[in-house]
Amino acid sequence: MAAIDGLPPLREVIATHGLSARKALGQNFILDLNLTARIARSAGQLAQSDVLEVGPGPGGLTRGLLAEGARRVVAVEKDARCLPALAEVAAHYPGRLEVIEGDALTVDLSGRLTPPVRIVANLPYNVGTELLIRWLTPPEWPPFWTSLTLMFQREVAKRITAQAGDDAYGRLAILAQWRAEPRVVLELPPEAFVPPPKVSSAVVHLDALPGPRFPANLRTLERVTAAAFGQRRKMLRASLKGLTPDIEAHLAAVGIPATERAERVSLEAFCALAQSLDGAN
Numbered sequence: 001m002a003a004i005d006g007l008p009p010l011r012e013v014i015a016t017h018g019l020s021a022r023k024a025l026g027q028n029f030i031l032d033l034n035l036t037a038r039i040a041r042s043a044g045q046l047a048q049s050d051v052l053e054v055g056p057g058p059g060g061l062t063r064g065l066l067a068e069g070a071r072r073v074v075a076v077e078k079d080a081r082c083l084p085a086l087a088e089v090a091a092h093y094p095g096r097l098e099v100i101e102g103d104a105l106t107v108d109l110s111g112r113l114t115p116p117v118r119i120v121a122n123l124p125y126n127v128g129t130e131l132l133i134r135w136l137t138p139p140e141w142p143p144f145w146t147s148l149t150l151m152f153q154r155e156v157a158k159r160i161t162a163q164a165g166d167d168a169y170g171r172l173a174i175l176a177q178w179r180a181e182p183r184v185v186l187e188l189p190p191e192a193f194v195p196p197p198k199v200s201s202a203v204v205h206l207d208a209l210p211g212p213r214f215p216a217n218l219r220t221l222e223r224v225t226a227a228a229f230g231q232r233r234k235m236l237r238a239s240l241k242g243l244t245p246d247i248e249a250h251l252a253a254v255g256i257p258a259t260e261r262a263e264r265v266s267l268e269a270f271c272a273l274a275q276s277l278d279g280a281n
């Protein structure tokens, strides 16, 4: 029996195309089309947007995005075995799905997407974190994307949304919250995937801010937070002394106690410290 979008159910697609999940590619598929539709809806205004989907696999989330009205979807998939299944989705939605066989870490997408661009992905966790950092650190801001809606291991989702004082607070929270507005929109148990992974997952949605939340130079902010969180249990006057001999004066200038530890310092205070180190205050 056809699924709600008129295409075959995903279990049938997987059986027809012999898509046994490959661990090396982080393949944990979502086969429930109600769930992929929910994830697609959490990406926001799809009707006016081009969507970059990374890792479409057998096409469950792709179908959700198209059924929910995405203007166009450009999908990058590394596993060539998935291409025939994705071609069937493309035929069902003429002119709206372009599938690129390639590695999301190296593929050239220039000229393929028209703003506003929303990025949506259920990716292997390591690839997802690397891409998130890359999407948050382009040389120019605002970036080419309007929002990111990404599946992560629940622990990583916590690291992205953590506040000063939380155990999970660190460089990822600072970077994500400096340039974007992240929030967890959905939590998923292992059983939501086939095969089930060992850990729970969460979908994080990040809206790009028009400009950084507080002024700071990206490279300086990264240097400061790398040093501070590299030795997160140490007092800042110790963990940051490698940056400049007069670190205590800079800390005092921006009102951060020299005895404070990185995990208790707000994003705003880290930005002020970066500005002070750059002579901008």
Ligand SMILES: C[S@@+](CC[C@H](N)C(=O)[O-])C[C@H]1O[C@@H](n2cnc3c(N)ncnc32)[C@H](O)[C@@H]1O
Pocket (backbone or CB within 6 Å): 025, 026, 027, 028, 029, 030, 031, 054, 055, 056, 057, 058, 059, 060, 061, 062, 076, 077, 078, 079, 082, 102, 103, 104, 105, 121, 122, 123, 124, 127
């Ligand atoms: C967790 S599965 C999700 C598949 C599908 N989106 C879903 O929700 O059921 C991850 C997908 O990403 C693909 N993938 C893994 N590494 C990739 C990479 N570097 N570039 C593009 N796709 C990749 C895998 O082949 C797989 O199809």
